[in-house]
Amino acid sequence: MTQDIATISATPTPTASASEIIKHLREILQRIRSEQTRGTYAQPGRPIESDPYAALLACVSVSYADADEKWRTIASDPKAIAMLNKIKFHRDDAEYDAEIICSEDVIKNLRKPGVLSIRTLESFPLIGNYKLYHEIETNLLRGLGQKLDKPDLKVMFIGSGPLPITAWLLVEAISANPRSTMTCVELVPDANERGHAFFSAMLDQPTSPALPALLTRNSGQVRFITSNALALSPSTIASQDVIYVAAMVDRPSKRQVLQYLVQHMRADSKLVCRSGQGLKGIFGGYVESAWFDGTRGEVEMRAQSSRTFLGQVIVRIKPDSACHQ
Structure with missing residues (x-):
């Protein structure tokens, strides 16, 4: 039986702190890797190792009704950022830090093609900071x-x-x-x-x-x-x-x-x-x-x-x- 991100991350914690959100994301990613290894991961497109940011965004989107607020929670908590940066993704022989807030894939997934939406600007913590x-x-x-x-x-x-x-x-x-x-x-x-x-x-x-x-x-x-x-x-x-x-x-x-x-x-x-x-x-x-x-x-x-x-x-x-x- 194949599973997608929505199935794997089906235990949301709506009131989680930033550190709890990161912990939850790490658990989701570990499960996704396990599903990929067994060939039972059904998410379309590139595997998570080559598109980790989009996968993380998807994890948050399906896990939390207030996904934008969760991103702001993460972005405003230095400890959460430090935790996030410890999540490593392997592609070929290279390691990539999960600098999710600056990710092109995050921005790409938060906007319609060719349109810079206000949601992107709200999700990226530039204005307030x-x-x-x-x-x-x-x-x-x-x-x-x-x-x-x-x-x-x-x-x-x-x-x-x-x-x-x-x-x-x-x-x-x-x-x-x-x-x-x-x-x-x-x-x-x-x-x-x-x-x-x-x-x-x-x-x-x-x-x-x-x-x-x-x-x-x-x-x-x-x-x-x-x-x-x-x-x-x-x-x-x-x-x-x-x-x-x-x-x-x-x-x-x-x-x-x-x-x-x-x-x-x-x-x-x-x-x-x-x-x-x-x-x-x-x-x-x-x-x-x-x-x-x-x-x-x-x-x-x-x-x-x-x-x-x-x-x-x-x-x-x-x-x-x-x-x-």
Whole structure:
């Protein structure tokens, strides 16, 4: 007898705390894996190992009548985020952290095709926590030695996808300077179009009252490019002060992408790998290792703090080896 998610997660706990929700999700996923192993799992589409975020969303959707509220409960509880990030998914030889709140699949499943619905904006905890997330992102740039009032600061995000939250949070910091730019680079045209639509929709949201006017006045500051990272010209890469690489950039090509970026970046620019935990093995050869919080090395890994689910690896390039890979 085959089972689907609704059958497997048929014991909802409507009043659960965030930690209880995560525990419930973990139990559901374990049962799904067991059903897959036995060949009795009937959920259509890709298996959970290759689409874990959509599966988690489905688990919540069928387990809780107030699924959106459950997501907000999880997103507002740092301990729950930490628990969620301990749920590992295996695809080939790679491990992926379940950073569910930032997941493209979550956003995709919360919206109708081509329409950025208010439900998505409510489910993603950006509006109510804008000041906190803005502080986190701007502090990261400052920690990298970047002056936000630099008149021509150039920031690029590789793999910005349909929900370019980092770009949105940073653009206010740079938009007061007309020559500063934020460039979103995405390989998939539809995802890039949705990312552009996200920016347009967010201009109507109550984040920073000054932001819509700034962006309207300096409309060329946020750019969306549909391109493979490897197709970016060396001069374009060299012109950037900070380059972010998204967590979901395909692992098989991520090493090649990073090597290409490192080869053409300026010596004083910075490379930030989103959600880099577990990926330090791909850096072997042109950086030495990774350390947690505050250790100054060729690579500094800033672990997730109790205040946020935003994880990143800050890569400091070794001049003597970076360009010879």
